[in-house]
Amino acid sequence: MYKEELQTEVSFLQGALTQLQSGVKLSGKDGNMAEYVKFLDSYLKVQKQYLRLCAELDKLTKEQG
Numbered sequence: 001m002y003k004e005e006l007q008t009e010v011s012f013l014q015g016a017l018t019q020l021q022s023g024v025k026l027s028g029k030d031g032n033m034a035e036y037v038k039f040l041d042s043y044l045k046v047q048k049q050y051l052r053l054c055a056e057l058d059k060l061t062k063e064q065g
């Protein structure tokens with residue numbers, strides 16, 4: 001049960017990272033540094049959570065064999 005919840009959260013965060021990455025690129029092209037920094041900050045926070053959950057999911061998968 002917990003493993004499925006982790007997989008769902010990882011998938012959700014993966015989608016969020018894709019959207020944030022687009023925001024970073026667009027704001028960078030527009031030269032809007034305030035928006036660029038805001039998107040980049042959000043992207044890095046979500047990426048940190050994504051990587052933490054991926055590591056937890058990987059560990060859980062290995063433990064279950």
